[in-house]
Amino acid sequence: MYGALWRILPGPRWFRAFALLCLALLAVWACFQYLFPWMSDVLPFNELTVEEGTDTVEESLGAILAPLTLVR
Numbered sequence: 001m002y003g004a005l006w007r008i009l010p011g012p013r014w015f016r017a018f019a020l021l022c023l024a025l026l027a028v029w030a031c032f033q034y035l036f037p038w039m040s041d042v043l044p045f046n047e048l049t050v051e052e053g054t055d056t057v058e059e060s061l062g063a064i065l066a067p068l069t070l071v072r
Contacts, residue, residue: 005023009016
């Protein structure tokens with residue numbers, strides 16, 4: 001793909017490199033401006049899978065660390 005872009009662009013080598021850099025920056029900008037905001041609305045990254053009423057962090061850690069405590 002990059003070879004095809006390199007062959008399609010006119011001009012000397014330095015101009016083609018600059019044009020490809022500008023095209024890459026344009027693609028990154030378009031992703032951050034349009035694609036990623038759309039994806040954040042469509043994909044379920046903000047949905048929580050933890051139900052209410054579950055143990056707290058301290059209770060969970062206590063259950064995990066209880067076998068590791070030393071008895072005096």
